[in-house]
Amino acid sequence: MTTSIHTLDTPVAVVDVARMNRNIQRMQQRADSLGVRLRPHVKTTKCAQVVEAQIQAGAQGVTVSTLKEAQAFFTQGVTDILYAVAMAPNKLAHALDLRRAGCALIIVTDSVAGARAIVEFGRAHDERFEVFIEIDSDHHRSGVRSDDPLLGDIAKMIHEGGAVLKGVMTHAGESYKLNTLEALQEIAELERSECVKAAEAIRAAGIPCPEVSVGSTPTALSAVHLEGVTELRAGVYVFFDLVMHNVGVCALDDLALSVLTTVIGHQPDKGWIITDSGWMAMSRDRGTQAQQCDFGYGLVCDSNGTLIDGLLLRSANQEHGVASFEEGMSVDVEKLYPIGTQLRVLPNHACATGAQYPAYEALQPNGEMAHWSRVNGW
Amino acid sequence: MTTSIHTLDTPVAVVDVARMNRNIQRMQQRADSLGVRLRPHVKTTKCAQVVEAQIQAGAQGVTVSTLKEAQAFFTQGVTDILYAVAMAPNKLAHALDLRRAGCALIIVTDSVAGARAIVEFGRAHDERFEVFIEIDSDHHRSGVRSDDPLLGDIAKMIHEGGAVLKGVMTHAGESYKLNTLEALQEIAELERSECVKAAEAIRAAGIPCPEVSVGSTPTALSAVHLEGVTELRAGVYVFFDLVMHNVGVCALDDLALSVLTTVIGHQPDKGWIITDSGWMAMSRDRGTQAQQCDFGYGLVCDSNGTLIDGLLLRSANQEHGVASFEEGMSVDVEKLYPIGTQLRVLPNHACATGAQYPAYEALQPNGEMAHWSRVNGW
Structure with a gap:
């Protein structure tokens, strides 16, 4: 297409693709140098061409915020998809449809009740759902604390209930409120260490917990190391914005x-x-x-x-x-x-x-x- | 359809149609008792079924916030449409298309430069655009003041430039910040009197100015009388919301x-x-x-x-x-x-x-x- 920006109807959302590609490269290099896979959160753009550019640059799988995104990007050819919002029982039928169609959809829970709903629905439909337990690393929102005895109960419910405990995940959303490198490094380390601690507690109970997934744009760009972590999630870095500029992670x-x-x-x-x-x-x-x-x-x-x-x-x-x-x-x-x-x-x-x-x-x-x-x- | 609310995927936006119909009746009765036409602002819902209900209840024409709304509701059969955002020169081609298709689209300006763009485009395409001049009744946002000499210049530019000066319009957006009947009645009277004053100034200069259009949900529901006004515009009343509840105009x-x-x-x-x-x-x-x-x-x-x-x-x-x-x-x-x-x-x-x-x-x-x-x- 040869339309110029000056002939577009306004208002319109314009993406500067050169800047976007630079941002994608930057985060991919971060993940590579930290020795972890990058699983971008595509809720920022919800856009096939952006996801394609992220995968071309080295991303492995994606994170989504809605099952509609999962459906769209699976149709596009992405099979490894993490739906990173605690699973509601009334969304399990949709998740089942995706898995039956061949999507390696991973779902999330942070409670015994949530885990029970997943395993019971799975047993009723002969499906072994793959599940991440969400860890609360910074008291920001959802998740179970790494030292909460409920963590073991949830892991046991998933493992013994016939689902697959794929790993643990966390998101240090409090990082958005910070604006110094020191504070960002500190919360990145908290995010890492709490999630690793949770995985170790589960493993100590004799339950496999292969994956440790962490991330937010500020922590991903600030972490000194990610020992024990297997994958990094981040979303807004692909475009950045004024909030991220104030946090101090982009120009x-x-x-x-x-x-x-x-x-x-x-x-x-x-x-x-x-x-x-x-x-x-x-x-x-x-x-x-x-x-x-x-x-x-x-x-x-x-x-x-x-x-x-x-x-x-x-x-x-x-x-x-x-x-x-x-x-x-x-x-x-x-x-x-x-x-x-x-x-x-x-x-x-x-x-x-x-x-x-x-x-x-x-x-x-x-x-x-x-x-x-x-x-x-x- | 017989789907129950309890089987909907969430999140979802639910409309309580009984309440909506009651709100539509209430505003229509207000307009009727004030002796003015009601031209609802459909930017709140942008929804064919809601517009249909408003027209069935007695609304005459609609107000829109985008030309896309104008296109959609014209296709639905509404011909009398006011696009209530000051016309940008780059949107005139779209407005022309709508008028050529039979839509009695009215456009708005509040400046000599805006009026000039309209009349020059109209002359170049042999189209007599119908235009409202926007009046600033409460220092809220756009519009020309009723006592500003520019008002006469704009009216003259439209009238002598070959377009049709259809009338004047205003919106007292400051009413959203109030919460007592006394203050709301006062701003409703300001909205009315400033807009009528502007129409009279134009008429005194020998230029016809048939329509005087005012409104916002708070002022529409509070005005004591609308002498000199021909039509009332209001939008959010159809659903109301917590902001309107705080303003004091709905339960x-x-x-x-x-x-x-x-x-x-x-x-x-x-x-x-x-x-x-x-x-x-x-x-x-x-x-x-x-x-x-x-x-x-x-x-x-x-x-x-x-x-x-x-x-x-x-x-x-x-x-x-x-x-x-x-x-x-x-x-x-x-x-x-x-x-x-x-x-x-x-x-x-x-x-x-x-x-x-x-x-x-x-x-x-x-x-x-x-x-x-x-x-x-x-």
Whole structure:
């Protein structure tokens, strides 16, 4: 395709493929040098072409956040898929269908009740589900603690109930709240050591536990070593975003996702530039609000992706964005950014912004555009 | 269809059609008693069945937030459509296509530059666009002030440039920040009087300005009279939401949209119920955060829609929600809400939550379910 970025209808989600490829290489090299497999979390992009690029670069299998993603990427030819959300009993029939079709789907639980539902459904349908136990390494969300006696009960329920205990997994979501290398290294080590400890406790009880799966973008890029770990999961690194920039794991020119928008008006007295990138285009994600730099709804670039110093998308209604310069900067916004001007906005959170769109428009290194669909919904 | 709500895959957006119909009746009666046409803003639902119900109840024409909505509802048979976002020059070709196909599309501008782009494109393509001038009645966002000399320049540009000045419109978005009847009546009167004043200024300059269009859900439900106004626009009233409840214009049992979710785990020590309604299911909208009652990511009900006292969805990751009771309430969450339990969450903002879904599942008054698609994207 030869469409130019300047002829796209706005708002539209633009992927800078050169930056994306660089990000993919960077994380793959991290995993390689740490001596672990990379199983990218594809919930960020939900996009066949991105998954293909990750696998071409060396990824082994993928992590998904919905069974719909699992279905789509299995159809695409990926068979090794981890569904990394604790299994709900009412989703087991869908998981069974995927496994019967040949997908090596791994499911997750963090409770005896969850494990029981899996083994009972498996026995009723003559299926040996492969299961990861989720470990709570940082008190962030789900998972069982490595020193909780329930861990042994869950492992036993899976192992003796006729399912396959494939391993343990954790995600140090608290890492998103940090912003120094020292703190990130510390939480990466916590993520690693807690997950390894859990695997060792299970093995000590005589139950095989081959896999130890850890990861988040901040910890993956900060870990000093991953002894005892077999695989690394990370997702948002493929595009990065302003939240990750505030965490300190990427530069602004690593950000591969932006929203192309058009200037539709002004309030010159207030220095406002009104754009067609409201929250429907950006998402309502205000992830930088609690960080050291609050970027509003995003940092504004020109249509070539060059940052405009001091210009932020400060507020958003459904289809209206309001951009303005930092206080004290005197800019004739009507003259410099007349109606019809195209701009690009770097988002707070690539996962949330991408989800507002049915597809990405991919700006390829040769300057040509491609249309890349997403697998939205459940 | 005879599917029950309890067999739906979760998360899913459920519409209580009985409540929706009651909300539609209420707003239609308001418009009727105020002596104005109702032109609902369909950006909340973007849904053919909802638009059909609004028109059946007496709505005349619709307001849309994207040209994609205009296209979809024109195809459905609605011809009188107001695209209520200031027209970008690069969208004029699409607007022209719609008008050539027979759609009486009205477009909007609030600047001389915007008006010039419209009339020049119209002349080049032999099309007399119908145009509303957007008035800024409350300093909220876009629009020209009723006493700004530019108002006359814009009207003149449209009228003498060969387009049709159809009228003036305004939206008092600041009304969302209020929560007393007195303040709402005051801003409704400001919205009315500023828009009427603008129409009168244009008429005094000898330019016809037949229509005066105002509205937002809070002002529409609070206005004492609408003298001089010809039509009322409002959107979110069709479903209402927790933000509107905090504004004071609906009761909790008016809320017609909820997210059906499944319990997937617990952290019993913390009193946490983990659900499959993360921010992907709820949206990132935290509209109640700045209001008098912060409802987190939503109020939790049982699967029949009955509120569970004190239970809030307090935080959300992409596919994980964390619900917990108010501090001091001692509840055995594992026992009362075991894994697999279905719950329904009332959202902060119906427009944002709906946008996370390709379709609604409509729970009809006879108990049967229907699948209602949305027109997402641009």
